[in-house]
Amino acid sequence: MDAxxxxxxxxxxxxxxxxxxSADEHRxxxxxxxxxxxxESGYESLGPFFLDETIPEEYRLEVDNVVLKKALERAAELEDDVLLFINRDxxxxxMDDGEQLLDILRDFERIxxxxxxxxxxxxERNFTGDYEHLCHLFNYYRTYGIKVAIDKLGxxxxxxxxxxxxxxxxxxxNLMALRSMHSTTAFQDILFSISILARKIGAMLLFENIETGYQLQFAWKHGGRYYQGYYLHRPDIDFINRDILKSKLKSEFHQFIMYEKKKLEALFSITDRFQKRIQELLMKNKNVEHYEELLFNLAKEMNHIAFRMYxxxxxxxxxxxxxxKKDDMWMIQKEYTQKNWSWRPYFLENIFKMKSEKKGILSDLYCDIESGETIRTFSYPLNTKEYLFIDITYEFLYEHEELLY
Structure with a gap:
């Protein structure tokens, strides 16, 4: 429509x-x-109007405020614990240090x-103003109890x-990025950074544009507390029963839980098998004194699993x-002796855990710095001072599907 x-x-x-x-209430x-x-043909979205920067700001703001006032009038019929998410550029x-918006909200507080x-x-992706000033405004809003959400992540x-x-x-x-990105791994890397930040600052994750059951499972698995999208419910002119999906979500989340438990059981089982296999091999080589000989003996027995040991x-x-292992042959890289790996994430934590629990650890999936391949590492305490690291090939992970998630 024309502006x-x-x-x-x-x-x-x-x-x-x-x-x-919500994930915790299923409602x-x-x-x-x-x-x-x-x-005449129905209801049209005002999204293109709000995103059109050729339209003067005061006109877009005027329409934004009309939408808000009419919405707040309707919201008076809702239960008093229902949140209202208000979009603002x-x-x-x-433009006015947020005073006009606050005045509107305080007017409706009276009803x-x-x-x-x-x-x-x-x-705020294209915000060009004073960022510190913007932060001060949000802090000011918070003194009134207003919450702040950052949109368009992903x-x-x-x-x-x-x-x-x-x-x-x-x-x-935004889970639309999950569909548009060529690499799901790239999206997961970005999401990992966001989830770490959210944990540090005490923020909750809300996943939007959920259009499939797979995307809902992805959001749940990656720490989403809140969800929205056409798979759950389309925007509507009317409010709906808050428990409309309660049984459906409970059932779907139960399936997610069972899947994760099954996967964890498989991981624990494989970790236990690694543990027993390494124990057997070390007993078999208990009289070997030199590191290189020990590693080569282990490599012969784990040729189909490992590609690097140290x-x-x-x-x-x-x-x-x-x-x-290179071209199906095992070679020595002496230049790695005395390199230090304590800077790696979780390295010292895992050393302490192995020393305390006296058993091995199977790492999460990660990208190997040198090969660029997705791998896992099995770490094992030889004693309280020496620790064995076995890097597992992608081929082995692929053969055991549960290791790729």
Whole structure:
């Protein structure tokens, strides 16, 4: 629709509400407010209008406020624990230091819409103003109980430092990126960074644009507390029964739980088999004194599993050379002796765990620095001072599907 048609027909603007479901309650905990305009052919989204930067900011803000006021009037009929997610562009918000928005919200507080039910959903990717000033505004809003969510995450992790400054209550992750990215691994790497940040700042993850059961499982597995998308429910002009998907979500989450438990059981089983196999081989080679001979003997027995082995001390210094399988032949890399690996994530933590529990550890999946392949490492305590590391080939992981997740 033409922008002028929208501005001259404000009476036809209506709010739509897209429900947001929770993992812990299996019910609707809030609604995102979306703008629509009624036309002869039905309701049309106002999204393109709000995203069109050629339209003067004051006009976009005017329409935004019309949508908000009409939505808050409707929200008076909701239960008083239902959250309302309000979209705002950071540039538009800072036009008047956010005062106009706060005035509207405080007006509706008088009719029962308490400010602690409101979540300000901010898109700040293209914000060009004073970032510190924006952070101060969010902190000011928080004094009223208003929560802050950062929108449009999932495409890259370039603004993570800025998100850390804002310390939002909710990080909203766009699962459309999961469909559009050529590599799911790339998306998972970005998501891992976001999830670590969320944990550090105490934010919750909300996954949007969930369109399939697989995406819901992906969101659940990666720490999502809140979910929205067409797979769950489309935006609607009316509010719906909060428990509309309670039995469905309970059933689906139960399947997710069973799948994860089955996978964990398989991982524990394989770890236990590695543990017993290494114990047997070490007993068989208990009289071997030299690191290189021991590693070569182990390599013969684990030729179909491993591609690299080495031994480190408890501080991460490599006591042995690497032995590396290349073109189906095992070779020595003496230059690795005395390299230190304590800088690697979880290295010292895992050393302490092995020393304490006196058993081996199977690592998570990670990308090997040198080969670029996805691998796992099995670490094993030879004694309290020496630790064996066995890098497992991707081929072996592929043969045991449960090791690739």
């Amino acid at each position: 002028l048609d929208i501005l001259t027909n404000l009476e036809y603007i209506v709010p739509f509400f897209q429900p947001i479901f 609707i905990i809030g609604y995102e407010i979306l703008g629509r305009i009624q036309t 950071a540039e538009l918000l800072m 029962g819409i308490t400010l602690d039910r409101l979540v300000l959903e901010i898109t 495409e890259d992790s370039s603004q993570l430092d800025q998100i850390g400054q804002i310390s939002p209550n909710i990080l909203k992750i 031994i480190c001390d408890e501080d991460g210094f490599q006591l042995s050379p690497n032995i590396l």
